[in-house]
Amino acid sequence: MSDAVPHDRQLTEARWTHIALPTGNLDAAIDFYTTMTPLVVVERFSDDAGESAWLSNEKQVETPMVLVLVSFDQDRGESLGLLQPFAHIGIEVPRREDVDAAADRARAAGCLHWEPRQMPGPVGYICALTDPDGNVVEFSHGQDVFALVRARWGSGS
Template sequence: MPTELTEARWTHIALPTGDLDKAIGFYTSLTPLVAVERFKDADGESVWLSNAHQVETPFVLVLVSFSKDKGEKLGLLAPFAHIGIEVPKREDVDAIAAKARELDCLHWEPRQMPNPVGYICALKDPDGNVIEISHDQRVFDSVRALWGRQPS
């Protein structure tokens, strides 16, 4: 049974894609995202992607492929605008970068950046959107720590 919503919350980002299957393949093979649900109607198709079993704080990337845009390259996030995904280990960044390099979709080589950025690389999805993969960026932990503090 759904819990009652008592405050507004951040739930998803939606991006258009010209090839839904290709985009799903990209995200499910190069990021920790999995397909949660897929939908189809008269206007086209969409998919919800999220971290597997992320129940406490789900966040969804919605990919939408409108029939009228099939085959078009519809990237909106570039050259620096991006979606950020944090991975547990520095080696995860290197492994994802190596796979992206083989697939010719590595946008930024892995590099250590000053705090608070951490160790990062970036990929380009099939539509040209930039996806940052980071380790030790701690965006999630930092926000939780800030909100967890009691006002003085």
């Protein structure tokens, strides 16, 4: 990762950029998120306290949001899930079938937390998975979080 940030890409106002979760097994967590979700590894880091990785949607330039996975040496091998039983990371997908596909992958991997179900508005059609630490990751269709926020502040489509 380059230390120099081009001036036109620098932060100009406070904004939400990431959520950090501890993990007892960084490689297993990275494998889960890069296999079961649309996230990819942006960068990996290590220091004398442990390792971490930044994950985001590939080429998400306009409004980057990062999942920071942190594995402290003292916590290796521990299950450190914080987001459970309902607290979760939400991933919105464009089609109902994408929720079903996520559930199928999770069922096959033994990490399906909620079977797909239609919920009343504004929740929509959802399912959820659990990562290797027990954190819940929700997939939703029809929740329209992305569209509502963009419409509210005029970001268009």
